[in-house]
Amino acid sequence: MNAVKSIVKQQLPRWAGYQLKKIILGVRSIIYRGNAFYCPICQHGYSKFFDGGFDLPVIEQMQIIGAGRRKHIICPGCASNDRDRLVFMALKSPDLQLLPAGKILHIAPEPALVGFLQKKQQSDGNTYVMGVKYHEGFYYDNSVQLIDLTSLKFNDNTFDLLICNHVLEHIDDDEQAMREIFRVLKWEGKAILQVPWTPLLEKTYENEAIIKPEDRETHFGQFDHVRLYGKDYADKLRKVGFKVEKLTVNALIPKDKAREKLALNSKEVIFVATKPSTPHGNPSNS
Template structure:
């Protein structure tokens, strides 16, 4: 399957790939339609969501939250994941992002979040990812080339930064955290989700592990460079952030019928704020 995907990306033009992908998603949405679960991005309801992730031994051993195989993870219609729906529910129920003027930087943007932000007239939106040319099949021309360890933006520019499951891919994550801190306005905040183990104190990393198989074995994914432990928040605090860990049930987000969104019950939302 991986070989066929690589070949198809080289042969099929981007515009045609988008149409084929769209047709496939529509057919999946019809096949799984029902009333058990609801996706706030595409606005459709389903009998079930799609499974996603891999149960590698290190993920199970370290109990990594945000990794591993999860039932009812991915929306059949728009392919949003449980972690993306968690972000949406936070934005909708605990912020005024949908109504107040905000300047947002979105790093390695998820398509469903990106389209949502672009449609909001109150949002001044910028998105980007490193080596965007090499990932043209996933990102459109409005996605800029950005290096999270060397952002080209001025200091104190953004109200909000969204960086969802990116830092675990970055060797110099301390520099990336500092750059996010730098471009945020005082009082601005960032959503900085990462896969994290609740049972290890110190993050596990080894820059000598460079092969895909080695990274899968040690970090739980072929392109991850560490497993974050509970020191993740100290890392954020070290560059100046104030941190919060929020959960829709434990922190009472007052969302009716929360189960219909098919969230990962173990996952918290990580908010990092730049002090005034």
């Protein structure tokens, strides 16, 4: 099946790939209608969510949060996974007040969230910018700008909200990327910065000698990850100037039957980083 998928990906022109994906999701959305699960993003109930994620020994050994093979995580209708739905719930949370946001920068945008954010920003008369390092497969179209997170082409203090999930673990100089995120955010602007991390390590595990994809899988849990974050992840964000809030799933959404249907990972933590007020105490002039 995967071989067929990769042949299709190589042979189909991009536009045809997007259309095919849309058709598949549309058909699945009808076939799997039901009541066992509920997707808050496409707002339908389903009889089934598909399993997904990589299965590697290190993920289980290190109890890595935000990675690994998980049961019932992919929505048949919009292909959102458990992580996407959690970020969606955070975006909608009245407590977090992430939206409305005048200008949003979404790095490596999760396709399942793009439709919602595009519509929201448009209807509010606000700005939505998407950026990614490479255009690959059918994941991103040309509306997503090519950008380098370690050298962003935006002015200081530009964005109210920046969303950058599961990206920093791929970047050699993650501290520089964090500095850039800090720089382009407005004073009091916020960023959602999810990464896979392990509660079993006090300190993030990095080893520059580990560069082969198979070794990275063994050590970091994915062929293209360059580190495994530990409990010090929030401290790294604090080091570049952020205030960091860590919200558990329980703090975000009451634990009840309705939450169960969302098929979230209850071990996940949402990392919300805020660029504090300017030292001059007047954010609007910055």
